[in-house]
Amino acid sequence: xxxxATAPRRYKGFDETxxxxxxAAVRLIAERGVDALSLSALARAAAVxxxxxxxxxxxxDALVAAVKSWSSEQILQAFRHDLxxxxxxxxxxxxxxxxxxxxxLWIEDFISxxxxxxxxxxxDELVAGIRAHFGRISPGEEVxxxxxxxxxxxxxxxxxxxFRNRVNGTVxxxxxxxxxxxxxxxxxxxxxxxxxxx
Numbered sequence: 001x002x003x004x005a006t007a008p009r010r011y012k013g014f015d016e017t018x019x020x021x022x023x024a025a026v027r028l029i030a031e032r033g034v035d036a037l038s039l040s041a042l043a044r045a046a047a048v049x050x051x052x053x054x055x056x057x058x059x060x061d062a063l064v065a066a067v068k069s070w071s072s073e074q075i076l077q078a079f080r081h082d083l084x085x086x087x088x089x090x091x092x093x094x095x096x097x098x099x100x101x102x103x104x105l106w107i108e109d110f111i112s113x114x115x116x117x118x119x120x121x122x123x124d125e126l127v128a129g130i131r132a133h134f135g136r137i138s139p140g141e142e143v144x145x146x147x148x149x150x151x152x153x154x155x156x157x158x159x160x161x162x163f164r165n166r167v168n169g170t171v172x173x174x175x176x177x178x179x180x181x182x183x184x185x186x187x188x189x190x191x192x193x194x195x196x197x198x
Contacts, residue, residue, distance in 0.1 A: 089181040
């Protein structure tokens, strides 16, 4: 049987319905945690029949994978080069703070065994850029570009939650965003990765 014959037929509103279902799944996870997510619960939350949900996701694992993919896309928006650095840093920090359950799923994938490219597709260019940058500004100093990149990513994706949950739970989200962005920019400037006008 050909691939075309086995693939589900897409109807006109497929993409719109798919997005509605993903957004409903994200809300369910935020409200009740990932363990409460099921195809039946999603159908109720999105006010659609279960057949529609099964048309989009063959099982719960496919639904969770789609939510993880959605979260990756949200995070990767921060790496658009057409946005100012400040806006990109703010985007990641706000997303991390606003979506703790989703970030938990994403971080679980991030730290699990396997290639990093499945959760962060820009890894090679990030490492190459860091390696080239430090090769130019510190020719005699060996900088471990892979470790440096891991530190950059983990501080951006995990740091705001650690700060809120373990360091200072009384600070509002916007204050955390402001403080994290300021410190991230200071570190990037220190290392010559960000100009003063950022």
